[in-house]
Amino acid sequence: MGIMGFLRERMGIILVVLIGFALFAFVAGEVITYSRGFLSGDRDELGEVAGEKISYADFSDKLKQNVEMMQQQYGQSASTPQLTDFAQEQTWNQEVSRVILKKEIEKVGIVVGTDETKAMISGKNPSQQIAQYFTDPKTGQLNRASLDQVLSRVQTAKAGDPMIEQWDKLVASVIEGKKAEKYFAMVHNGLYVNSLDAKDDYEAKNKLAKFTYAILPYSSIADNKVNVTDDDYQNYYDEHKGLFKSNQELRSIDYVVFNAAPSKADSAAIKAQMDKLVDGLKSSTNDSLFVQVNAETKAPLVYQRKGQLEPKLDSIMFNAANGFVYGPYVSGNSYKIAKLVDSRVGPDSVKARHILLNPATSGGIDKAMAKADSLKKAIQGGKSFADLAKTFSEDKQSAEKGGELGTFGRGAMIPVFEDAVFNGKAGDFKIVSSQYGVHLIEIESQKGSSKVVKVAVVDKPVDASGKTQSAAYSKAQSFLGSVNKDNFAQQAKQSGMQIRKAADFTGVASSMPGLENARELVKWAYKSDKGDLVDQVYTSGDQYVVAQLTQVKPKGVLSLDAVKEQIKPQVINEVKAKQLTEKLQSASNGASSVEQVAQKAGTKAVPVENIVFANPVIPGLSIEYKVIGSVFGAPLKKLSKPVEGQSGVYVYSVDSFLNPAPLTNTVREREQISQTMLQRADNQIFDALKDKANVKDFRAKFL
Known part of the structure; x- marks a missing residue:
């Protein structure tokens, strides 16, 4: 917890902004150079920028952290091909930008002094990055106490403490950002708009x-x-x-797909399984266990207010009696059955505070529970909850506020915590155990009153059976065996297959139009020659794919x-x-x-x-x-x-x-033109630097 938790949570962000906020004005497209002789060279060389190599190992670490950060940002539990593509491009562009700017900054001798660094970290006006990490989200103001606490912990940390390395990376990113800011300020100061420019622009807009x-x-x-x-x-x-x-090098393919999507028989088989589960759910005395054993999505059972259930259930369950079972019904790509476990009237929101104890440092769960009970008795005997939270709570963020969690609605907390605060009453103390530790909770107040329901949902996705998949694969394999370089279109027509096209994809693409998971197919395309057929049937989701490479567009001026x-x-x-x-x-x-x-x-x-x-x-x-x-x-x-x-x-x-009225004051017109020039300048500068840097990109061989 504390400084380590703070840095761990933000490590992905720290790396993303490694070269400073100034770089984000001009994240440019990639430049790809493919070399068939690459594998004979440095096997860890993912690319090269201005003579400096980018290693695969370093890139992979940064890519992983960026993907994890983006998953958190977009609320995704797993990466998608689209998110992976985006993260790859962002990480690559950041690496290219970092090297190019570093060399330019070194060339012109830009430095950030010790006093300047100190001012950016702990001065009256800290850098934008520091302010971002230490701003209180409720007040929007810099939390100076939190910043000072981190600085104190860093200064007293022992050598070799990972916290020091993480903090140094944050400081390095702040310094690099400042250098980039100075570099672009220097370039911007060289831009000039004269009175003749202003007059020409004025007439172009007004004549x-x-x-x-x-x-x-x-x-x-x-x-x-x-x-x-x-x-x-x-x-x-x-x-x-x-x-x-x-x-960049681009490639295109023609392809046909053999659909292995679930058949009507597959759907009927899943429905039959769900029909058998209906009686079991009706008679179940432990609905939570029934869901955990039988459902594909093993969600905890929590009370929900109207509007939180999916539409098919929302209107039904709020008018049903406890024990009512609905389904099987179709929802998305699944069959579901649902049981109304309980309904009651409860508060809409709760204000609470807690003290979090770590069983590992308390001697086990039993001792942590006993310690929480002792703290509860101490508070009931007159001790300050806030003081005890600051002393004992492992949740340092809330501990600084006396354990306060503020006011929150249903769905904001983990289920066991939510059940405790919403099912109790104001003034109650609750002790519960969760995956985070043991919580001593005080319910300070409750607001509102509305009906809530607890619904157990069992779902089974409709997946293609082995028989369905085997039939589709056999057709694809048969088609592949019948085609050659010269008769792909003819055989597709005879087989009644529609030829689809995926044009101008890069060597790091993981998806194509109509094919979400196509990474292996892309790898094949970048190892093949124009006209080649796939060496095997490729799988993309519930589709089997047979393709032919139709075009190779190399980097540089394309041929007629x-x-x-x-x-x-x-x-x-x-x-x-x-x-x-x-x-x-x-x-x-x-x-x-x-x-x-x-x-x-x-x-x-x-x-x-x-x-x-x-x-x-x-x-x-x-x-x-x-x-x-x-x-x-x-x-x-x-x-x-x-x-x-x-x-x-x-x-x-x-x-x-x-003709417009004569331009008597050119100041405003010059300012507008200057602003437009500044908006374009960073992109144009970077494009010119990147062209000169001779960027080589071998990602297609690795990713």
Whole structure:
């Protein structure tokens, strides 16, 4: 308890913020480099950043702590593939950030002095991290007494005490955070916005354009009427090659699934089991034991108020007599039966305090119970409960408050504790034993009054039988035996199987669209070559999967073949644009207005106004950067040449520009631009540093 409990509870958080709160402004995406020759090198090398290796062992420890912290944060008892993926990315990004920033900070010579460190730990205004850990959640203020107590314990701890190591890690994270803060402050101080920048930005937001346009949309030509050549693809690719740079290796598969979900027969078998349990639950004299023996979910029996039960039970049990049994009924993926064990009227909330004794240090449970009884008699004889709590209670957090736990409702405490305080009355002393130790409890007050029920629920999930699973697996195995690299699609069609696609997944992914538990399949994909079939039938939940690797996108600029399908719509539009441009050019011959061009081209002239350069949207269409940019650089009353936009090909004529009032004070405008620059700066700085750091990521080989 005490300092050790405090640090243990927060150790995951301490590691998450190791590089300080400044880093969280720019957690960036991963950069993956895959090397087939990796295994011949350092087997513990998970990655490399700017020449510094990241070891698998260190990463695993931090990942485990991050996963545990996130499970606590999101209230999950077990990790999910999605949470694991998120934790992996967070941990990796933190490691990359830590190394990059450390090297930059060392390069520019940023330090945090002894006095500065002391001020951040115990000064008048401690660091944000220290304040976070020692803030009283009820008052929102720093608990200076708690902080001082921890500092005192650290100073008096003996050498080798794990508490010292844990505290040092917290202090190190505070120092690293301060260094990062100084680094970014230094960079921010180099950003500058002058008056000309402010004037340009002001006009871009406030100068209004009024113009008339005509458009021939790309949709006016059917895609199947367009002949797209290899040269068209090559030209588009060459002009936009910068858009096809991949910062990580990606892979794609085609796959089919053979469903091993529970059959109707499986469901009927589970229901039959539950039917047999109904009589047993009705006649049970120990409902808690019956639940523990027969239920899949072995939840303790506690009193619950209306609204706390699942909807199917809530309306039934509050109007039933004790002993009533309901079910079997379906709830989610399970059959359930429920028995109303008891109902009563009880308080809605309780205010209580306690003294927690540790049986291990008291000589056993019996002696701890006897000690609690002695303390109770001492309190009844006039001793202060608060003073005894501060002296004897193992729950140091409440002990500092005289054992006070505040006011709480049902469901806030463990069952044995809750039963004691809600079933007693104000002024009672209760002694109970739990997994935390022996509690001496005083019920200070009770508020409210409402009906509560205690319900025993027995559940059985509907799982696929061995017969169902075997049948699905046999079909998958038969399909795998019938396919090769060249006939996957054909065999799937003949078998009546739908081909699904999982595109552009990374080497550390643990799930895919439609496949939650796909880690082993991902590992196979990153060991295989394009066109390869799986080496075995893979399992994902209640599905058996047969897959083919269809694409490998390496890190760097992707080839035309890799992006050909992706750019197909844009290439088709470019071919259409040539045809539509010729049509508008022909209609423009001899025309002096947009209206005349529109009439000859078979479209309409559309007037628009109040368009600004900073928001290049044509109402009813889309963002049109090229068109609006052209408008703001065009002369008045002159018919434009055709302009290729996002939605089609345009011609326009500018009717007028309305200039805003002159900008007399640039201070406010410069501040707004500076704020925008600062918001983007950290991301841009980090991206540039990461590119330069030559990040190598071998996680696909380990995770």
